[in-house]
Amino acid sequence: MEKVIYLVNHGEAEGSAAQDPLTAEGILHGSELAQFLEGYPIERVITSPLMRARQTANEIGDKLGIRIEDDSRLAERQMSTRVFDDWLVKVEGTFLDLNLSYEDGETSNDAMQRVCDVVDELPDNSHSVLVTHSLLLVLLMRCFDQRIGFEDWQAIKHPDVYEMRLADAGAQITHLWEHE
Template sequence: MEKVIYIVRHCSAEGQAPEVELTAKGILQAGKLVEFFEDIEVDRIITSPFSRARQTGWPLAERKKLHVEVDSRLGERVLSSRDFEDWLIKLEDTFLDLHLKYEGGESSNEAISRVCDVVDELRDGSRTVLVTHGNLMALLVMSYDERFGFEHWQTLTNPDVYVVRIKDEDSEVERIWSTY
């Protein structure tokens, strides 16, 4: 039986901190996501605990008459506890070396492991929306499609939607937001 996961990057937000909220544009985008999912069957919505992710998922949950589940494993990956002027280069390096870990941060492998644990716990036949953040989204997609990398992360939009279909040991990944 096929498991279907819709990976949603949160809508436009006021910043990066966990408590920042969606911008006015982001609130409108969340409404567009509701329209986008109108004819798509969904049985669960699980979001990052960050405010912007929860605010992205709430309107869809309301329309689908579902409860928003919050899972800390969908929180954004912390690159480091230090601020780097060259953070973009450092981030790219973590896509090239999945074991690379900066002070106070999390390696790509560690982030992939925790988000894949969420996916592994989903039942066969489920159709789940995961609302998360760009870096974690990219790493999750990369875990199913090794061609996906830093360059693809750079092209992600707010919001963005990928679908992963998993059947037995096979998986298929497709960006579906760009077609909307």
């Protein structure tokens, strides 16, 4: 049994609201990303419904000739409804305490559970792309490697790609996208 999952962080966006689109550079990088992934045996592309992820997924799906599937469980983690001046400190805190939540926010454990449910539902011996957002992407990798944390989140680019191979023996996570 093996599942191969290509974890894609969306391209550069105009902002972080649900309907904020990709920038012109984000669209260009999405196209480059799709061309890069063309060399992999991908069967499914599943995306967050947020505009920036959906646009990135569309580039991939169009290039590979694969219909895009939306899954709301791939939407970015909602840390809080409040805006914090010390946002980075707050994010780091949620990696140090996976049960920490802020006003109307989701804990890291809750976010990890919903995104891991997506992975659990993928069939054995499949090759899928999950297009999501940086914080949720890192939390997903953390489900399979507890060493992954805040510093890894800070290193994520827009766009970015990781390959995660899940087998009975464990997980192997490889950073694939070396684009500047």
